[in-house]
Amino acid sequence: MDLKNLKILIVGVGGLGCPASLALAEAGVGTLGLMDPDHVELSNLHRQILYSEENVGQLKVEAAQKYLQRLFPQTKTNLIPEAFGAVNAEKVLQSYDLVVDGLDRLEKKFVLNDWCVKLNKPFVHAGVVKFEGQVLPVIPGKTACLRCLIPKIPPPFALPTCREAGVLGSFSQAIGFLQAYETLRLVSHPENLFLWKWNIQKRTARSIRPVRNLDCQACSGKVFEETIGEMTCKV
16 A cells, blocks of 8 residues: 555554654655544653643644644644544544554553454554563454453553653653554565564563464454453443
């Protein structure tokens, strides 16, 4: 697919979504959807590279749009100043070719995973907290999804976000740029996909070929039928 005709949704324009959207616009992606309900805060600035002090108090999606349009006017940006969830997932996702997971809550990432699998939308999961980060590109029906690797969804707020636990700004940016790279690979070379895991404190980096779980609740569609699926859809 020609990048100019590609529509990519960035769910969460924070520490991961900022560098990912910047890299994708720079690569020449035609349309970026920017989805985030939050406003820019001073504490965001060390890791969210699309914003400056003059943006504090503004909607993140609006500040991000201004930054991207100034540098890459050829990239169209659609603004969705809403929180992602089961109630709007299908409506939002169906308009895009690929999805970038920039969410900060793990339980929300499961919701995004489940709906992308259900709607057959390729996506790139990423997570970063403290000194650890990971990136997982997913092609529904062909590669392992997040729930293949972590079958049981954690309860809401069980794990801290990078804002709560801390993270180096340069590290979250590196993970976001890697996420953008894997997103482009899904378009150009959708094979040999790996789970990338980094620990900068231990100075380790691993690539793991994830194996699909034949009993995966998301890949089988059971997540929307059984009790665990009801819990997922309510997050």
